[in-house]
Amino acid sequence: YTKKANNFQRGIGLCYLTIQGRTMASHIVGYPRMGPKRELKFALESFWDKKSSAEDLQKVASDLRASIWKQMADAGIKYIPSNTFSYYDQVLDATALLGAVPPRYGWSGGEIGFDTYFSMARGNASLPAMEMTKWFDTNYHFIVPELGPDVNFTYASHKAVDEYKEAKALGVDTVPVLIGPVSYLLLSKPAKGVDKSFSLLSLLPKVLAVYKEVVADLKAAGASWIQFDEPTLVTDLDSHQLQAFSAAYSELASTLSGLNVLVETYFADIPAEAFKTLTALDGVTAFGFDLVRGTKTLDLIKGGFPTGKYLFAGVVDGRNIWANDLAASLSTLNALESVVGKDKLVVSTSCSLLHTAVDLVNETKLDTEIKSWLAFAAQKIVEVNALAKALSEQKDEAFFSSNASALASRRSSPRVTNEGVQKAAAALKGSDHRRATNVSARLDAQQKKLNLPVLPTTTIGSFPQTVELRRVRREFKANKISEEEYVKSITEEIRKVVVLQEELDIDVLVHGEPERNDMVEYFGEQLSGFAFTVNGWVQSYGSRCVKPPIIYGDVSRPKPMTVFWSSTAQGMTKRPMKGMLTGPVTILNWSFVRNDQPRSETCYQIALAIKDEVEDLEKAGITVIQIDEAALREGLPLRKSEQAHYLDWAVHSFRITNVGVQDSTQIHTHMCYSNFNDIIHSIIDMDADVITIENSRSDEKLLSVFREGVKYGAGIGPGVYDIHSPRIPSTEEMAERINKMLAVLETNILWVNPDCGLKTRKYTEVKPALENMVAATKVIRTQL
Ligand code: GLN
Ligand code: ZN
Numbered sequence: 180y181t182k183k184a185n186n187f188q189r190g191i192g193l194c195y196l197t198i199q200g201r202t203m204a205s206h207i208v209g210y211p212r213m214g215p216k217r218e219l220k221f222a223l224e225s226f227w228d229k230k231s232s233a234e235d236l237q238k239v240a241s242d243l244r245a246s247i248w249k250q251m252a253d254a255g256i257k258y259i260p261s262n263t264f265s266y267y268d269q270v271l272d273a274t275a276l277l278g279a280v281p282p283r284y285g286w287s288g289g290e291i292g293f294d295t296y297f298s299m300a301r302g303n304a305s306l307p308a309m310e311m312t313k314w315f316d317t318n319y320h321f322i323v324p325e326l327g328p329d330v331n332f333t334y335a336s337h338k339a340v341d342e343y344k345e346a347k348a349l350g351v352d353t354v355p356v357l358i359g360p361v362s363y364l365l366l367s368k369p370a371k372g373v374d375k376s377f378s379l380l381s382l383l384p385k386v387l388a389v390y391k392e393v394v395a396d397l398k399a400a401g402a403s404w405i406q407f408d409e410p411t412l413v414t415d416l417d418s419h420q421l422q423a424f425s426a427a428y429s430e431l432a433s434t435l436s437g438l439n440v441l442v443e444t445y446f447a448d449i450p451a452e453a454f455k456t457l458t459a460l461d462g463v464t465a466f467g468f469d470l471v472r473g474t475k476t477l478d479l480i481k482g483g484f485p486t487g488k489y490l491f492a493g494v495v496d497g498r499n500i501w502a503n504d505l506a507a508s509l510s511t512l513n514a515l516e517s518v519v520g521k522d523k524l525v526v527s528t529s530c531s532l533l534h535t536a537v538d539l540v541n542e543t544k545l546d547t548e549i550k551s552w553l554a555f556a557a558q559k560i561v562e563v564n565a566l567a568k569a570l571s572e573q574k575d576e577a578f579f580s581s582n583a584s585a586l587a588s589r590r591s592s593p594r595v596t597n598e599g600v601q602k603a604a605a606a607l608k609g610s611d612h613r614r615a616t617n618v619s620a621r622l623d624a625q626q627k628k629l630n631l632p633v634l635p636t637t638t639i640g641s642f643p644q645t646v647e648l649r650r651v652r653r654e655f656k657a658n659k660i661s662e663e664e665y666v667k668s669i670t671e672e673i674r675k676v677v678v679l680q681e682e683l684d685i686d687v688l689v690h691g692e693p694e695r696n697d698m699v700e701y702f703g704e705q706l707s708g709f710a711f712t713v714n715g716w717v718q719s720y721g722s723r724c725v726k727p728p729i730i731y732g733d734v735s736r737p738k739p740m741t742v743f744w745s746s747t748a749q750g751m752t753k754r755p756m757k758g759m760l761t762g763p764v765t766i767l768n769w770s771f772v773r774n775d776q777p778r779s780e781t782c783y784q785i786a787l788a789i790k791d792e793v794e795d796l797e798k799a800g801i802t803v804i805q806i807d808e809a810a811l812r813e814g815l816p817l818r819k820s821e822q823a824h825y826l827d828w829a830v831h832s833f834r835i836t837n838v839g840v841q842d843s844t845q846i847h848t849h850m851c852y853s854n855f856n857d858i859i860h861s862i863i864d865m866d867a868d869v870i871t872i873e874n875s876r877s878d879e880k881l882l883s884v885f886r887e888g889v890k891y892g893a894g895i896g897p898g899v900y901d902i903h904s905p906r907i908p909s910t911e912e913m914a915e916r917i918n919k920m921l922a923v924l925e926t927n928i929l930w931v932n933p934d935c936g937l938k939t940r941k942y943t944e945v946k947p948a949l950e951n952m953v954a955a956t957k958v959i960r961t962q963l
Contacts, residue, residue: 205567206258209531215538220722261353262339267300270321273358278335320720327373359409406441413447432462443467445530448475465489471496471529490519493529502554526567532556536715551585597733604783612838619892624842635686641936642691690748699769703728705740736788746799758796758804768810779828786832805847826861869894873934898934913955
């Protein structure tokens with residue numbers, strides 16, 4: 180390995196020299212850690228399963244880091260980040276750096292090792308993991324720091340300086356990246372037992388004391404730049420919070436002196452007040468902005484940028500997979516150059532490339548025309564550098580012109596445009612589609628047909644996915660088994676699930692979704708306008724990755740997608756069989772979406788396709804149809820000022836899907852979250868007949884929300900048990916839950932169901948859990 184490293188070092192050393200002669204300045208905010216083929220995922224999981232050693236894992240990790248640094252150096256990137264690698268999560272890394280380990284994990288000081296680190300991340304035999312939550316409006320999840328007045332911050336992880344030195348030993352002088360101290364605190368929560376009114380920002384001095392040690396360490400190791408990520412600056416902050424930034428950087432200023440300091444923001448327009456605070460920070464010499472989502476930020480910069488400071492202009496989109504419009508970016512950059520000065524402009528990505536796919540090179544199955552429209556992380560590095568070169572009068576004309584022709588082909592390609600779809604979607608504008616009858620009257624009409632008992636029981640859709648089932652799907656896809664065999668296997672699986680539910684005496688049945696590997700991919704594969712990658716993985720949390728479909732063109736539905744399976748299942752039982760669809764907003768939010776038209780437009784197109792499916796299901800005799808909107812909340816813009824607009828078109832899209840059905844057809848929706856106090860009015864506005872939601876983890880919070888629901892009159896199914904855990908709740912426990920709900924909700928609107936789909940559970944867990952759920956319901960029914 181040493182030999183390899185030496186060769187490598189020489190290679191980079193050489194190309195680094197050639198670059199230094201030029202003045203072009205390019206920067207990457209951060210890079211995906213998983214590797215082009217998810218190498219880190221497999222190394223982590225094998226280590227967790229005790230199939231490989233810590234050294235094996237460390238070796239995979241250091242090879243990945245080395246290859247990423249080399250890739251950036253080879254491409255000519257000047258400011259290459261380090262410490263954007265993580266074994267699990269960069270916020271957890273900051274928690275480790277600060278030694279802010281919750282006491283229950285029993286850490287006794289010293290450098291934090293894998294044991295403590297992964298216990299916090301994933302839990303261990305006796306303790307659950309720390310809470311995880313979404314990183315701003317991305318699909319990445321971070322581990323939420325738990326802090327209280329007694330936290331004893333100490334410099335307990337030297338990962339940042341170690342990575343800096345590691346890169347340096349390979350010949351790459353990097354920019355170490357740290358989560359900014361203020362964002363770290365703003366993203367934390369008070370530890371259990373700590374008064375809710377406790378001010379997390381009051382911990383700032385203690386946090387800064389450790390940051391000073393880290394900065395001094397990095398300086399001593401030879402770092403000349405340092406990057407603090409302060410993305411919370413783009414959110415709605417009050418003046419007290421903004422003041423914390425001024426105070427923090429003043430406090431750090433003397434330690435930072437002699438270093439170039441970049442404060443990086445991303446994910447949205449930066450509010451004018453925050454821009455003012457940011458650009459006035461002590462000791463900070465460079466500011467980074469997301470200019471893809473932050474078009475108004477551009478105006479702020481043009482309106483005044485501090486002289487002598489660097490502008491890191493994030494013009495290459497870190498959150499999508501489209502090739503950059505290089506000509507347009509260049510003209511933006513030219514305009515900025517005249518504001519900040521030629522030697523102070525640095526070309527960058529809009530945010531860390533963590534949120535995009537890794538390398539297009541591995542997409543061997545993608546259509547070549549579509550492929551020419553795309554750029555994953557590895558390609559984005561080249562784009563950033565091409566723009567930087569163009570700014571320093573070394574424009575690679577061939578590269579720019581091939582980019583221009585790819586964009587032209589995308590604009591004019593007949594596979595992108597479907598005039599019929601565009602007309603139909605355009606016709607929706609300004610209208611307000613909703614069912615003609617109100618929900619209570621509809622529920623009456625439905626009850627006449629369905630004749631359900633009080634507290635009807637149901638499940639959310641999927642049943643356990645066995646190894647055998649996955650094999651059948653895989654072999655059918657690979658043409659190894661015939662369609663006839665495939666249909667037979669899936670039908671048998673459906674029959675098993677139907678029989679089981681009848682035995683359990685569940686009231687509204689599901690077919691179990693055995694034909695689906697993923698609730699978005701399944702529909703995307705059958706809709707036109709979607710493309711799929713083989714390796715386009717994006718980290719969701721820890722070792723978990725998702726592979727979002729790419730929506731490249733107008734969306735339409737060539738033929739029914741679920742009618743065959745749903746009617747097959749309905750044919751097996753007299754009980755109502757729920758048709759099971761994914762809603763347009765969820766399909767949109769879990770895909771890479773085209774950037775050549777507003778998201779709302781694309782969402783309306785998907786809504787029309789799902790509407791066709793809903794109506795076909797109804798025609799086929801399906802009387803209950805569930806349209807899942809698991810990801811509706813995920814798309815909520817960060818800034819309050821933009822939320823109303825999103826909710827408006829998102830909710831409208833949902834209503835479009837079922838506006839055409841009869842009163843007696845019951846529309847369910849399902850959402851995988853319980854925290855929607857702030858969007859309850861939008862949820863009511865979706866006008867579904869029955870809403871099932873996650874609830875088993877946070878009862879009390881929901882009570883107020885339910886009261887609103889009562890006024891509305893729709894059926895509500897707050898999950899009575901947590902499907903994320905293998906634990907089987909007892910009949911008594913579930914009965915108690917139902918009783919708690921009945922204390923707040925009217926009997927005639929309450930449904931009984933688990934939190935979410937059962938796909939990840941085993942039958943040995945699902946059977947007894949559902950048995951207890953039905954038993955609990957029956958007990959309560961007798962008491963009403
Ligand atoms: N119907 C889907 C299932 O049961 C819903 C999944 C989800 O909400 N994430 O699997
Ligand atoms: Zn769910």
